[in-house]
Structure formats: C-alpha cells, structure tokens
Amino acid sequence: MSFxxxxCTLFRRRCQQDCIFAPYFPPTEPDKFELLHRYFGARNVAKILQEVEDNQRAQAIETMYFEARSRVEDPVLGCYRIIAQLRKQIRETEAEIEKTHAAIAFYAHQPHQRNHF
Ligand SMILES: [Zn+2]
Incomplete structure (x- = not known):
C-alpha cells in the first residue's frame, strides 16, 4: 500500500519516505495543504518547516494555517483584525488593573476602613 x-497528492508525485510534508498533511486533510499552498506557496511552507526545530514544526503549520484561514475570512486585514482586538482588550484590562490598584491604595489608607480588615 502506498501512502x-x-x-504529494496535490502535485501528483510519489510521496518519498523523507517527505517533509507527510507528517503534517495527511491525505485525509487535503484542504489544509491546498490553503497553505495558495497563501504561502509550497516552497515557502517547506522552507519554514526546514528552518524550525522538529518539535516546533506542527505549531508552525498550525500558525500558518490560522493566518491563511484568517485571510480567507477577512481578505483585507486577515489575522491583523484579531491582533488589533486582542491589543485593545489588553489595553482595557491594563486600565482596569490600574484603576483597581488605585482603589486598593485609596482604601488601604482610609483609617476607618482599615479596622474592618
Ligand atoms: Zn508527501
């Protein structure tokens, strides 16, 4: 049985034993490779796989896949829209933390309040 x-299915070629794509693109998920090929090019996907450590390759593929899917959903901004939303959330949370610290400092210096703790 040949795997x-x-x-390799997309490119109609024989899948060699050392095929760099084989561990990350099983034949059961043809859409994943097609999308990465369309957005990054197979050559660049292979290049990235060769540049990262073995234990980071699966994550690198997932990251590229996420970026490509974001680009499908939002052709203009892609994953930048998500990054901008997360940055906004971080800023809001940091502001909330700052306000909470200020409130804690304020109540800590209230002599009447201190006796209740
Ligand atoms: Zn292959």
Missing amino acids: RCAA
Missing part, C-alpha cells in the same frame, strides 16, 4: 500525503 501519499496531501501535498
């Missing part, structure tokens, strides 16, 4: 990963 062909999604990348």
Whole structure:
C-alpha cells in the first residue's frame, strides 16, 4: 500500500519516505495543504518547516494555517483584525488593573476602613 500525503497528492508525485510534508498533511486533510499552498506557496511552507526545530514544526503549520484561514475570512486585514482586538482588550484590562490598584491604595489608607480588615 502506498501512502501519499496531501501535498504529494496535490502535485501528483510519489510521496518519498523523507517527505517533509507527510507528517503534517495527511491525505485525509487535503484542504489544509491546498490553503497553505495558495497563501504561502509550497516552497515557502517547506522552507519554514526546514528552518524550525522538529518539535516546533506542527505549531508552525498550525500558525500558518490560522493566518491563511484568517485571510480567507477577512481578505483585507486577515489575522491583523484579531491582533488589533486582542491589543485593545489588553489595553482595557491594563486600565482596569490600574484603576483597581488605585482603589486598593485609596482604601488601604482610609483609617476607618482599615479596622474592618
Ligand atoms: Zn508527501
């Protein structure tokens, strides 16, 4: 029985034993490789896989896949929209923390309040 990963299936070539795509693109998920190929190019996907450590390759693929899907959902901003939303959330949370620290400092210096703690 011959195994062909999604990348080799797409390119109609024999999947070699050392195929760099095989561990990350099983034939059961052809859409994943197709999307990455469309947005980054198979050559760049292979290049990134070669540049990262073995234990980071699966995460690198998932990150590229996330970025490509974000681009499908929002062709203009892609994942930047999500990053901007998260940055806004961080700023709001930091402001909330600052207000809470100020309130704690204020109540800590109230002589009447101190006796209740
Ligand atoms: Zn292959």
